[in-house]
Amino acid sequence: MAVTEASCDLTYCKMRGFASVLTAFIKERKMGLNDFIQRLVSSPHICQHAEVNNFMKIDEHPNEDIEQAILRDGQLYLTSRTSLAEETQIKPSDFDYLKIIGKGSFGKVLLARHKETTNYYAVKVLQKKIIMKKKEQRHIMAERSVLMKNIKHPFLVGLHYSFQTTDKLYFVLDYVNGGELFYHLQRERIFLEPRARFYAAEIASALGYLHALHIVYRDLKPENILLDSSGHIVLTDFGLCKEGLEDNSTTSTFCGTPEYLAPEVLQKQAYDRTVDWWCLGSVLYEMLYGLPPFYSRNTAEMYHNILHKAPVLKPNVSNSGRELLEGLLQKDRTKRLGSKDDFLELQHHSFFSPINWDDLMARKITPPFIPSVSGPTDLRHFDTEFTHLPVSGSLLNSDSLAVTNSVREAAGAFPGFSYGPPVDHLM
Numbered sequence: 001m002a003v004t005e006a007s008c009d010l011t012y013c014k015m016r017g018f019a020s021v022l023t024a025f026i027k028e029r030k031m032g033l034n035d036f037i038q039r040l041v042s043s044p045h046i047c048q049h050a051e052v053n054n055f056m057k058i059d060e061h062p063n064e065d066i067e068q069a070i071l072r073d074g075q076l077y078l079t080s081r082t083s084l085a086e087e088t089q090i091k092p093s094d095f096d097y098l099k100i101i102g103k104g105s106f107g108k109v110l111l112a113r114h115k116e117t118t119n120y121y122a123v124k125v126l127q128k129k130i131i132m133k134k135k136e137q138r139h140i141m142a143e144r145s146v147l148m149k150n151i152k153h154p155f156l157v158g159l160h161y162s163f164q165t166t167d168k169l170y171f172v173l174d175y176v177n178g179g180e181l182f183y184h185l186q187r188e189r190i191f192l193e194p195r196a197r198f199y200a201a202e203i204a205s206a207l208g209y210l211h212a213l214h215i216v217y218r219d220l221k222p223e224n225i226l227l228d229s230s231g232h233i234v235l236t237d238f239g240l241c242k243e244g245l246e247d248n249s250t251t252s253t254f255c256g257t258p259e260y261l262a263p264e265v266l267q268k269q270a271y272d273r274t275v276d277w278w279c280l281g282s283v284l285y286e287m288l289y290g291l292p293p294f295y296s297r298n299t300a301e302m303y304h305n306i307l308h309k310a311p312v313l314k315p316n317v318s319n320s321g322r323e324l325l326e327g328l329l330q331k332d333r334t335k336r337l338g339s340k341d342d343f344l345e346l347q348h349h350s351f352f353s354p355i356n357w358d359d360l361m362a363r364k365i366t367p368p369f370i371p372s373v374s375g376p377t378d379l380r381h382f383d384t385e386f387t388h389l390p391v392s393g394s395l396l397n398s399d400s401l402a403v404t405n406s407v408r409e410a411a412g413a414f415p416g417f418s419y420g421p422p423v424d425h426l427m
Contacts, residue, residue, distance in 0.1 A: 090163045090420055092170065095123060100389045101177075101382045106130050106140075107168070110391065111175065111379070120376040121160060124171040128413060131169075137413060139239045140169065144417060146238040147171070149213055154363055155206040157226075157236040162419045169414060176234045178227030178371035179381025181283075185222055189290050193321060194354075195368040196287040199225070200280065201355045202233035207276045208343025216242045216272070220279035221257050222286065227381075231367025245273060247342075258299060259292040263307050263331045277338035277346070281328025288317050293329060307331070324351040 095112040102109035107126040114121065131140055147159035161172035181199065185191070191199070203225065210217055219240040226234040240256065256265055262278035264271040285293040293312075294305035311329050313322040327337030327349070338345050347357055359365050371381055379387050 090161050090418070092165065092168075095121070095172075097123070097391045098377065099379060099382075100386045100391060101379065102386055103389075105134070106136070111177075111377070112172075120175045122173045122175045124173060126169040126171075128164075128167050128169060132413060136239075141414065141417070142241055142243060143238045144171070144419075145243060146210075146215055146241045147173075148419065149215070153206060153209045154361060155202045155233045155235055156209070157234050159419065162417055164414055164417050169417060173236070174234065175376060176226040176228045176236070177373055177376065177378065177381060178229050178231065180223055181225040181227065181233075181287075182222035183381060183383070184227065184369075184371075185287065185290075191287045192368075193288065193318060196284060197321075197351065197354065198365065198368050199233055199287065200284045201352055201357075201360055203235065203280060203283070204343060204346050204352075205357070205361060206233070206235045207280065208346075210241070211273045211276070211342050214244055214246050216245050217276050217279075218242060219256055219260075220276060220283060221260050222283060225283070227369075227371055229371060229373045230363075231370040232363060248272075258302065259295055261303075261306060262333070264333050266303055266306055271333060273342065274333045274336045274339050277328050277336055278333075281325055284328070285311060285325055288321065288325075289314065293325075318351070320349070320351040320353075324349055 094116070095114055097110045097112050099111045100108050101111050101122065107124065107130070110123045110125065112121050112123040113119070126140065131137060144159075144162055147157075147162075150156045150158065152158060157176065158174045159171065160174070161170070163170050163172075203220070207217055207220070217235070217238070217240075219237065220235075224235065224237045226236055228234050242253070256262075256275075256279075260279045260282045262271065262275045265275060282292050294302055294309060296302040296305060311325060313325060315322075317325075324337070324346075330336040333339060337349070346352065356365070373381065
């Protein structure tokens with residue numbers, strides 16, 4: 001029997017329709033899974049059950065995850081996120097780069113607008129040569145892995161794309177323009193207790209979510225805590241995260257920021273997820289009192305304070321607030337608040353009794369402070385040290401015109417880095 005062109009078209013349409021339905025099904029299931037995981041994290045005691053704990057162990061090889069359905073040459077394919085990104089060939093020239101909004105050791109963060117969708121993003125552009133010179137490839141790939149595992153938590157920055165050129169890496173992230181918590185603390189010196197409680201609760205819920213995924217954040221500080229335009233917390237910069245750290249596991253890598261280092265890290269001892277609760281105690285102390293709890297301009301003196309001095313808890317903070325700080329800033333990690341039941345212990349602490357945790361997760365609690373921003377291009381809460389810098393044209397082109405050995409080495413040093421949007425966004 002002859003196959004007519006019309007019947008081929010019909011078959012193709014059916015296949016395309018099936019691909020679309022299957023993709024929608026996968027997305028719906030993923031969103032359902034997201035909701036389920038967030039409910040689990042809100043009830044950490046459930047996570048202690050052995051079968052639930054096994055379920056929460058996220059695959060350590062996200063490149064192998066089946067994510068999308070694509071119809072090509074009449075055949076239906078299920079593809080991973082990485083292969084999808086390569087299929088879509090996302091590239092630097094897809095964006096207009098408007099302003100520099102931050103700088104770091106490996107590159108810059110820019111406000112960018114996607115040319116096709118006109119959506120605004122924060123694009124983190126990293127120099128491969130610098131990363132490789134400092135032997136930091138593992139931290140960059142860890143950041144990418146953690147961003148991939150973040151199943152849209154309300155207080156964690158989201159990844160939209162990642163891609164690479166021969167000499168650069170690009171993270172395309174949620175654009176958040178309410179300013180760093182550090183910026184607002186500098187301006188106001190201290191926060192009143194209800195405001196500090198609100199921020200601490202949102203930060204704690206984000207840390208608890210990461211812990212449920214066996215991720216320890218390790219670098220909590222006001223510079224890594226952003227406010228969005230509504231006044232909610234957004235935790236960013238996952239470069240120092242440690243993955244695969246289960247409930248009773250420890251690690252010993254020395255990392256973090258001096259003012260917020262836990263005693264066990266400073267002493268190069270084994271440590272666990274409770275380092276995050278120490279850091280939360282340090283940040284909360286700074287919000288309430290104006291400086292980190294053991295701060296000194298002399299670093300050696302500050303380290304001595306962290307190891308040997310008790311935090312000074314002045315009476316302008318409530319009894320429950322001082323009690324929480326004592327629990328979080330406990331030098332013995334086995335006695336620290338959160339050492340037994342993690343986030344659940346903080347949820348049940350009297351300091352957080354005014355917080356409805358379900359409403360908090362649903363962003364139904366009105367933030368105590370709403371940053372004044374007129375729109376996405378309003379950069380008043382970013383440091384003018386960055387925003388006045390010129391945007392380099394090298395963002396669109398390779399910095400290295402000659403293909404040297406170091407360029408060749410850098411080009412292949414980050415396999416599986418790329419990630420793109422869902423297939424239905426592209427069709």
